[in-house]
Amino acid sequence: MMQIKRTIKYEADRVRGFSDEIMSVSGCEQLKSCIQCGTCSGTCPLSIYMDFSPRQVMALVRADFKNEVLSSKTVWLCASCYACTVECPRQIRITDIMYALKQRAIKEGIYPKRFPIPILAKEFSEMVRRKGRITETLLVMRLFLKANWRAVLSSWRLGLGLIRTGRFVVRAERIERQAELQKMLAAAGNNNVRPTEAA
Amino acid sequence: MKYSYFPGCSLKGLGRAYEESLLPVMKHLGVELQELEDWNCCGATAYMSVDEAKAGVLAARNLAIAEQNGGHDLLTPCSACYLVLNKTKHNIADFPDIRDRIHCALRSANLTYTGSTRVRHPLDILVHDVGLDVIKEKVVRPLKGLKVAPYYGCQVVRPYSTFDDAWNPTTMDRLLATLGAEVVHYPLKTKCCGGSLTGTLPEAGLRMSYILLKEAVRRGADVIATICPLCQFNMDAYHDQIDRRWGPTRIATVYFTQLMGLAFGFSEKELGLQRNFIPMKPRPVPPVAA
Amino acid sequence: MKTNGKNGDVRIGFYVCHCGSNIAAMVDCPAVAEYVRKLAGVVVSRDYKYMCSDPGQELIQQDIKEHQLNRVVVASCSPLLHEHTFRNACAAGGLNPFYFQMVNIREHDSWVHSDRAEATAKAKALAHAAIRRVRFHRALEPTRVNIHPDTLIIGGGIAGIHAALLLANAGKKVTLVEREPSIGGHMAQLDKTFPTLDCSACILTPKMSAIRSHPNITLWTYSEVAKVDGYVGNYTVTVKRKPRFIDEELCVGCQECIKACVFKEPKFADEFNVGLGKRKPIYIPFPQAVPQVVVIDPDRCIQVKTGKCKQTCVEACADRHAIDFTQQEELLEIKVGNIIVATGYKLFDATRIPQYGYGRYPNVFTSLELERLVNSSGPTTGEILLRNGQHPRSVGFILCVGSRDMKTNRWCSRTCCMHSMKLAQLIREHTDADVTIFYMDIRAPGKGCEEFYDKSLKDGIQFVRGRVAEVTDWALSPEEEGKLVIRVEDTLAGFVRRIPVDMIVLATGMEPQADAQEVRRLLNMSCSSEGWFLERHPKLAPVATFTDGIFIAGCCQGPKDIPDSIAQAGAAAAEALSLIDKGYIEQEPNTAYIEEADCSGCKSCIPLCPYTAISFDESKQKAVIHAALCKGCGTCVASCPSGSIKQNLFEDEEIFSEIEGVLT
DSSP states (O other): OOOOOOOOOOGGGSOTTHHHHHHTSTTOGGGGGOOOOOHHHHHOSSGGGOSSOHHHHHHHHHTTOHHHHHTSSHHHHOOOOOHHHHHOTTOOOHHHHHHHHHHHHHHHTOSOTTOHHHHHHHHHHHHHHHHSSOOHHHHHHHHHHHHOHHHHHHTHHHHHHHHHTTOOOOSOOOOSOHHHHHHHHHHHHTTOSOOOOOO | OEEEEOOOGGGGTTTHHHHHHHHHHHHHTTOEEEEOTTOOOOOHHHHHHHOHHHHHHHHHHHHHHHHHTTOOOEEOOSHHHHHHHHHHHHHHHHOHHHHHHHHHHHHTTTOOOOSOOOEEOHHHIIIIIIIHHHHHHHOSSOOTTOEEEEEOOSTTTSSSOSSSOSSSOOHHHHHHHHTTOEEOOOTTTTSOOOTTHHHHOHHHHHHHHHHHHHHHHHTTOSEEEESOHHHHHHHHHTHHHHHHHHOOOOOEEEEHHHHHHHHHTOOTGGGTGGGOSSOOOOOOOOOOOO | OBOOOTTSOOOEEEEEEOTTTTTTTTSOHHHHHHHHHTSTTEEEEEEESOTTSHHHHHHHHHHHHHHTOOEEEEEESOHHHHHHHHHHHHHHTTBOGGGEEEEEOIIIIITTOOOHHHHHHHHHHHHHHHHHHHTTOOOOOOEEEEOOSOEEEEOOSHHHHHHHHHHHHTTOOEEEEOSSSSSOGGGGGOSEETTTTEEHHHHHHHHHHHHHHOTTEEEEOSEEEEEEEEETTEEEEEEEEOOOSBOTTTOOOOOHHHHHSSOOSOOEEOTTTTTSSEEOSEEOSSTTOSSOOOEEOTTTOHHHHHSOOOOHHHHHHGGGOOBOTTOOOEEEEEEESEEEEOOOEEEOOGGGSGGGOBTTBTTEEEHHHHHHHHSTTSTTTTOOOOTTSOOOSEEEEEEEETSSOTTSOOSOOSSHHHHHHHHHHHHHHHOOOEEEEEESOOOOOSTTHHHHHHHHHHTTOEEEESOOOEEEOOOSSGGGTTSEEEEEEETTTTEEEEEEESEEEEEEOEEEOTTHHHHHHHHTOOBOTTSOBOOSBTTTBSSBOSSTTEEEOGGGSSOOOHHHHHHHHHHHHHHHHHHHHHOEEEEOSOOEEEOGGGOOOOOTHHHHOTTOOEEEETTTTEEEEOTTTOOOOOHHHHHOTTOOEEETTOOHHHHHHHHHHHHO
16 A cells, blocks of 8 residues: 655644744854755755755754754764855855754754764763763774664674774773863853743 | 974874874974873864863863963864864854853863964965975975875865865875875865764765775875875775775775875884775885985 | 024924824824924924925915914925925925925934834924024025036946937937947847847847947047046046057958958957957957957057067058057047946856866856857857867756855846846757756746746756756766766755756856946945945936936946846936936035135145045135035034034034034
């Protein structure tokens, strides 16, 4: 039997104030000027894998379709190459908007389950908080354990290669004044949740 | 010429050959580098996905330490570090809310940052401060006949570069030509290598690295020169997986500093070239220069 | 006319206008009238629904007679709109119109405030200020300036040509100055014109010939305006005539000299064919050039450069003696009453967007280049060819190159959508190539243009909505080998596409001329922030400028197509004609004047005057203000160290009492 899907959107599907929230992030206000030309999607090397193209994400944000945007794969496919930001004829900082969306998706826990990219982001920040520096090989092992332990097995050849070339570091890098850094991060996080302006 | 040096985590780990080649080459040219005291991770792209404010604080701590330790320009070889440090510097200058938050966090650790530290890439320093003529003088083994594809990747040229064009950068092209190498036309020089997606989403990420390798081979390059540890890793370490998926495209990817070292007469071992998965093809020993 | 002493028996009439609900909705008009009624000197105070209406004006006239008013104040809209109306009403009532003062309580009050009580208080304060000030008004007479009947037109494109012919046909003398060796402008380079597809040359060249033969038109090509002095009605213009090394009177355009030139083959990039063709150092720009006279390129001609040429051209010219290597640059002075500026536009330099590969990939063309390729008198005699001489099997048009882009030019160039569709149709007519147009929005608002869009769709031209990200020669698949690949998001289909084509045409946008700022300063005009010459009012005075007697027409004012340029040229000619036929102009007497006894002769005011209206009388050692040039800006008044410069309608006591009134 033919599978069909209803795609109509109702006003109730919009989350009023979401576009204002995103556009109030420093550097993201230019989104108001978007003319949906598609330069971002045309430039993006990863748009070919996205469920919504960057251009569509801009449209969805502007129309307050918060749930659709935050649950899309698009933001997690952004590799931060900044090509869209540089090419946009309206000078919209699209990469920064993607970051603003990623942060909100993580905060609200809306992202594909076992999807490794947000897990990497969280593990990364956790390692920085605890050590001050990243030891890549240890980070990747943690990621594989959390996201997909089978991947460890399939990457044995890569691991061996790293050991052979002396690039496999097992002793964690760390900074001396870790307490200082943690204090600073705590100070920055104090008022982390910015009050959203009433629409 | 003296600079503060921000290695970043990669240059102590997967990208250690970058540091191993950068330091002797700089020393050879009379450039003094002082590693930034107790530097911390810049936050890279991953931290910015979690918390923008904290990511800014991570970068700002390094900028503040650099400013307080003599205020020299901060030499930053890793592309991600270069971008994040520069971005934070711009954000502090452009956005009062970010500035306030970062200053507040710095104060909690008795640090200050007035915005004076300049974040600079080794390419910028080599071409604009040291000068190609000085570099040319140091070349004892010209890379004659070596066809190199210059690959810049994303985050140095975009969006904060002040020293080269975002669309068609040429500093590395000119540097390589000075070393005697033949620079091949490489239209993908600023395309993305896949970044961390090679690990997290190989289907997409590895294909991007594969395209870069394939095009370099098609353009007749012997080797790809890169300026970023993540690009080098992606284009070097995943060859077995790339081969399995799309067929073999064996070409070595090395740091531009390694090519400089070779031209200056350093041995492969002194430059960390043995750390490559795909080794650079051995080159015939040229006749001793007159 | 009634006059009275400065502080004599002042009898003021005050009128506050409701402007329907524009003012009355936010300002309590009866309360304002009530307030003003009690002020010193006020004899009549009324509120009325529409003061600008006939009954409103009659009210003023009646009151002047009935109550012997000798001052009138109206609180209503902007003086820009109705000061003239109310001054005329005063004059009709027998009062010198400069005994009138206007208060703006609409733009300055009711439209910009949201608190009715406060807006009403502000209206009262502004009215009070005017009541205090008007007491000191004096009877003034507008200055009258005669208009010289000749007109200068700068720029010989279609706009300049059309304006010149209109004025000349009305019997007025015109001098048309063109920088290039021929008139015709960009229109002469076009093959066909949208949306009717009529031949550009066929409709333009009769007008060009008419310019040459018209007894009322002096045509100076290869010339530029160097200096403009004077004021409306009385401009003195210096024109620089560059040496073309040909006597225009003697040359008959036989072209024997060109054949005889020591350069046997054309060697140098030909400007008219935008570099796609070649010409010799001695040439005629294009077959229909006007004047049909050769020109010698001083940068290429061996004789001009070194003086050591065999001069085979002179030999060929023989008895005509039209070639004259001794020609020098000339400066000529003319007197005119009006100037029409029609200096046109410059095309965007496509190399500024390196993503599109212009200058890097040989088969990326600009739309003007394609225009020359399509044209039967062009370098390929109308064959559309790639650089290697082959016919393209597929062509892509990229729109908005250097338009609607904050990194280059923000504005829409208005003609490129239609222009590209026209070229696309011509390609379909001349070849069997597939044509795709990449666009952001199709803008076809002109008459017959939407129909033309429909025709393009029916002709099988593909339209892809998306701004092209990149043009590359990097092939990912066999069908892309050897082609130019366009990467674009097809925003309507919803995915990214790679489209290989043989030829790419960039629809480059319009920009102000490179020397627009110099021309602006020369003529004392203003420019918009983008650099286009600024019209006096975007709706009501689209071809006038802020300098009286100087008009603008065509693309120097902003991008436009041929019909719009012609319409503006007609409007500019009519504006000039109305001044010429009236014979004089009355100017607002708000000019500065010098109390000669107090002037110390320090000359500090002279360089400050933006209108060069102040000169120095050496015999008296005093500054002199030329009222016809003075615009009443007040710069000299404020800067005069001895306080000897005053300004009509802005005397010290008028301003100070106005301030007191506001503060009371």
